[in-house]
Amino acid sequence: MVARLLLMTTFGQPATLRERKKLRTRQALVDTAISMFSERGFDTTPLDALLDVVEVSRRTFFRHFRSKEDVALTAVKQLWSAYLDVLDETEKSGALVDVFRDAMLATLDRMDQDWYRRFPATLRLIEQSPSLNGHSLQHCAEIQAEVALRLGGPHRLELRLLIEFFVATWRCALDEWLPACAPGELPECVRRAFAAMDDSMRLEA
Amino acid sequence: MVARLLLMTTFGQPATLRERKKLRTRQALVDTAISMFSERGFDTTPLDALLDVVEVSRRTFFRHFRSKEDVALTAVKQLWSAYLDVLDETEKSGALVDVFRDAMLATLDRMDQDWYRRFPATLRLIEQSPSLNGHSLQHCAEIQAEVALRLGGPHRLELRLLIEFFVATWRCALDEWLPACAPGELPECVRRAFAAMDDSMRLEA
DNA sequence: GTCAGTGTGCCACAGTGTGGCATTTGCTCT
């Protein structure tokens, strides 16, 4: 059992037929969701419409995803999950801001082409739907707590602040990137945003 | 008509009986909501339970508040509304971070005793319920956009960053304050958090 | 082949939020 789990997580393909089938329906749900929500709007597309297309019962959907928002935000969650992985592998030395920034750049480098197709669409959905925005922000908060844990507990005020600043800067970078959404330009947007942090603290009225 | 509106907004008491009555039921909803949610939990308290106690129909409730979360977050919204007022009255000079911080200190000084009773309870509700947390974060985002508007448009990357940092710092200050929640200590928490901003940027691994 | 485990479908239900329409209640003008 342990060996099979390792097989699944190390290479992309799960060993058993059952698990592959499960992943197929999951993937179908994610893909169809993104495309239907993008076309008809998130709030104005009932979940049942998605389920009819994918031919999956509501009960099954909610065994795969916690909510309608959850399936729409899959790309975002994948990014942060990968980010935590990168952070675990990174040896931290020097300024923590740079560690956070470089880990994000490394993460962006890892994401595949399929992700770069879904992620901008997801950002547009978030922009358009308050409900998605709320869930997205809340997920960011959970990630922040996770990052704080990995760096020695949330007790230090300065550390908590820095992590908040990091995520805030990342969101600003996304806003700069969103209009064009050229995959190659995202790292540059991230670098620009992080470079602007110091100046922003010194802004005069 | 205009005169009456001015009367209402300038002094706390609206002129007409109708408007006072409206405010009474609104206030009853807010008070009862905070107390019921605090006692029985936000997610585990059906809206109908609240409506039965206040003796208000669902239809009426949703003419006063946009959602169940909305009524629970009244204290938070009051704070930010007052903050925007203070910001409008303030003449901005010197470092913008200080302007933001001082405006918040001035706002805290303005809030009345009733607010200081409800606000900590609201924070605990937010901490406990993911749904409330999401709505609260989204409201913060709306306020950020509003602040950016009042300072010359959201186009400047540095300005957007600074506003994000300000709100993030405020949230950290709240986290420091939350355990004790002594009204007099909140300004001190705010000052400490803002004082820690620079150090946080220089944190080493 | 049998049997356990698990993913799934179906049904019913609770809870939130909205639209339409009638009713009441406060306000205004004569």
Next chain:
DNA sequence: AGAGCAAATGCCACACTGTGGCACACTGAC
């Protein structure tokens, strides 16, 4: 004071999301 008007409210029905219970089907192990 009384009639008319506008606003607030109540009531009913409905759409949508999310959950619990139970039965069925399929996969994998013995």
